[in-house]
Amino acid sequence: MRSNEVAKVAGVTVRTLRHYHQLGLLPEPARTANGYRDYSAADVARVLRVKRLASLGFPLARVGEIMAELDEPHASATGALDELDRELALQIEHLQEQRRIIAELREAQIDPDLPVRFGRILRNVAGVDILDNPRPADRTALLLASHLYTEEELQELETVVASLADLDLADDLIALNDRLEALAANAPEPERTALVEESLATLAPLIDRFDARNWLRPDTAADHLLDEAANEDLNPAQQDVYDRIFEGIEAIMRRRAEEVSAAE
Amino acid sequence: MRSNEVAKVAGVTVRTLRHYHQLGLLPEPARTANGYRDYSAADVARVLRVKRLASLGFPLARVGEIMAELDEPHASATGALDELDRELALQIEHLQEQRRIIAELREAQIDPDLPVRFGRILRNVAGVDILDNPRPADRTALLLASHLYTEEELQELETVVASLADLDLADDLIALNDRLEALAANAPEPERTALVEESLATLAPLIDRFDARNWLRPDTAADHLLDEAANEDLNPAQQDVYDRIFEGIEAIMRRRAEEVSAAE
DNA sequence: CTTGATCCCGACGCTACGTCATAGTTTTAA
DNA sequence: TTAAAACTATGACGTAGCGTCGGGATCAAG
Numbered sequence: 001m002r003s004n005e006v007a008k009v010a011g012v013t014v015r016t017l018r019h020y021h022q023l024g025l026l027p028e029p030a031r032t033a034n035g036y037r038d039y040s041a042a043d044v045a046r047v048l049r050v051k052r053l054a055s056l057g058f059p060l061a062r063v064g065e066i067m068a069e070l071d072e073p074h075a076s077a078t079g080a081l082d083e084l085d086r087e088l089a090l091q092i093e094h095l096q097e098q099r100r101i102i103a104e105l106r107e108a109q110i111d112p113d114l115p116v117r118f119g120r121i122l123r124n125v126a127g128v129d130i131l132d133n134p135r136p137a138d139r140t141a142l143l144l145a146s147h148l149y150t151e152e153e154l155q156e157l158e159t160v161v162a163s164l165a166d167l168d169l170a171d172d173l174i175a176l177n178d179r180l181e182a183l184a185a186n187a188p189e190p191e192r193t194a195l196v197e198e199s200l201a202t203l204a205p206l207i208d209r210f211d212a213r214n215w216l217r218p219d220t221a222a223d224h225l226l227d228e229a230a231n232e233d234l235n236p237a238q239q240d241v242y243d244r245i246f247e248g249i250e251a252i253m254r255r256r257a258e259e260v261s262a263a264e
Numbered sequence: 265m266r267s268n269e270v271a272k273v274a275g276v277t278v279r280t281l282r283h284y285h286q287l288g289l290l291p292e293p294a295r296t297a298n299g300y301r302d303y304s305a306a307d308v309a310r311v312l313r314v315k316r317l318a319s320l321g322f323p324l325a326r327v328g329e330i331m332a333e334l335d336e337p338h339a340s341a342t343g344a345l346d347e348l349d350r351e352l353a354l355q356i357e358h359l360q361e362q363r364r365i366i367a368e369l370r371e372a373q374i375d376p377d378l379p380v381r382f383g384r385i386l387r388n389v390a391g392v393d394i395l396d397n398p399r400p401a402d403r404t405a406l407l408l409a410s411h412l413y414t415e416e417e418l419q420e421l422e423t424v425v426a427s428l429a430d431l432d433l434a435d436d437l438i439a440l441n442d443r444l445e446a447l448a449a450n451a452p453e454p455e456r457t458a459l460v461e462e463s464l465a466t467l468a469p470l471i472d473r474f475d476a477r478n479w480l481r482p483d484t485a486a487d488h489l490l491d492e493a494a495n496e497d498l499n500p501a502q503q504d505v506y507d508r509i510f511e512g513i514e515a516i517m518r519r520r521a522e523e524v525s526a527a528e
Numbered sequence: 529c530t531t532g533a534t535c536c537c538g539a540c541g542c543t544a545c546g547t548c549a550t551a552g553t554t555t556t557a558a
Numbered sequence: 559t560t561a562a563a564a565c566t567a568t569g570a571c572g573t574a575g576c577g578t579c580g581g582g583a584t585c586a587a588g
Contacts, residue, residue: 132338
């Protein structure tokens with residue numbers, strides 16, 4: 001038989017036969033006078049074996065040894081089958097995990113490049129469409145935060161978001177944010193001070209609910225990245241106000257931490 | 265940030281960053297004086313996006329367009345997610361099918377390179393251990409038959425095997441087979457004739473149960489292969505007897521087919 | 529000043545073949 | 559009989575997502 005016949009009867013391509021030859025899975029048959037390969041029935045059987053084992057999921061590199069094992073008297077490939085089965089089970093679990101995440105993303109209408117947990121939290125921010133139409137800088141910050149925050153910090157964030165609704169602060173914060181965005185690069189000092197103080201006043205009830213320990217932790221690489229992302233398209237005045245607001249928050253936190261340790 | 269820092273914070277390797285650059289998924293950042301890449305927070309975010317989408321199962325080649333899609337205002341990647349989900353579901357089904365076959369093989373203790381259906385049928389041949397310790401030529405013939413037989417022929421084979429037990433012919437056939445195997449290459453004519461006739465006599469009740477149509481079908485490539493496999497290590501006398509037995513069976517079949525058509 | 533860690537770039541390796549490209553051979557239709 | 563169609567052979571590149579050398583330059587620390 002010539003390659004094409006073997007290929008047809010075995011349900012593979014001629015290229016596949018050559019590939020099996022190259023891997024040593026199929027012995028090179030005798031050649032006819034013109035140099036064509038001349039296959040025997042045993043060769044066809046061997047092709048079928050290789051094809052079958054490959055279709056079960058064995059990598060071709062292992063098919064050779066498995067066939068050798070099966071060719072020994074009273075042999076069975078139970079061990080190899082067990083191993084393969086476990087491997088397949090692992091792959092299935094992996095794929096199912098991916099599908100599970102996809103289902104969650106769809107249900108919560110979260111962008112697929114955001115972690116589900118983080119997306120769920122932000123979805124609860126009333127009146128804010130940050131997930132639906134984020135500006136590039138927002139996107140960067142969101143992505144960094146979502147991937148770099150620790151579980152503890154995510155829980156804290158969840159608390160904050162819940163408090164936003166609870167304290168009915170959302171509208172006020174949006175208004176403040178709009179004023180920050182509108183701030184001119186050369187805004188005079190009084191305007192900056194006013195914005196900083198009003199922001200701190202508005203945030204006061206929220207700050208009360210924070211766990212001071214989560215805000216006084218040492219700076220991490222993640223923090224620097226987030227800072228960079230947040231400041232990316234801010235003008236100097238905006239950066240100044242932003243920095244002063246956070247300094248104010250940290251000052252409050254430090255004071256509270258000292259009160260706590262003094263009380264103990 | 266330098267590549268190593270980005271890699272660490274994003275949970276990838278430096279090589280992966282370079283790979284994303286090569287695919288155009290990650291823009292080449294500015295270089296410092298020494299030629300090192302100088303990444304920004306936005307770059308880190310981009311790496312995280314790529315990593316996330318890839319972990320969901322998107323091929324990197326598609327990740328680029330999906331991110332572009334998400335970057336448009338009010339966009340969602342619902343379509344891409346649907347498609348990916350279907351793809352994952354297909355892969356899972358495929359893997360489960362493989363596991364199902366493996367489970368069947370183990371349950372029936374069938375060699376993994378034999379089709380389950382065929383193995384089950386042969387397991388029912390009482391007193392024959394052909395599956396447990398086949399000779400090379402047997403293996404070839406079994407494999408070819410199992411892969412080349414049509415569904416109809418497999419059903420016929422099932423009938424034959426059932427009849428073997430039913431008619432209590434197994435021991436007689438094994439005895440005949442032993443005599444065929446022991447036949448010398450120069451066995452005299454009387455010995456051959458005796459073996460042929462005894463075989464046909466023993467097989468008679470079995471032949472009665474066959475469906476003549478399945479035995480008189482035109483020769484196929486599969487038949488030639490099977491013949492070659494079966495004759496591979498037979499000596500001339502054995503081939504002769506073997507051929508005459510099958511000629512005898514065919515003669516009986518033809519006679520029956522004629523009787524049937526005459527009766528109609 | 530040497531050593532170890534990092535950086536750059538280029539290139540091969542892995543899986544299971546598909547797909548040219550080039551050249552000779554066999555089969556078939558005109 | 560001849561020319562086109564179909565096969566066969568070898569060699570080699572392409573695919574997906576990086577891992578892993580190899581060679582050369584840079585940087586931080588002892």
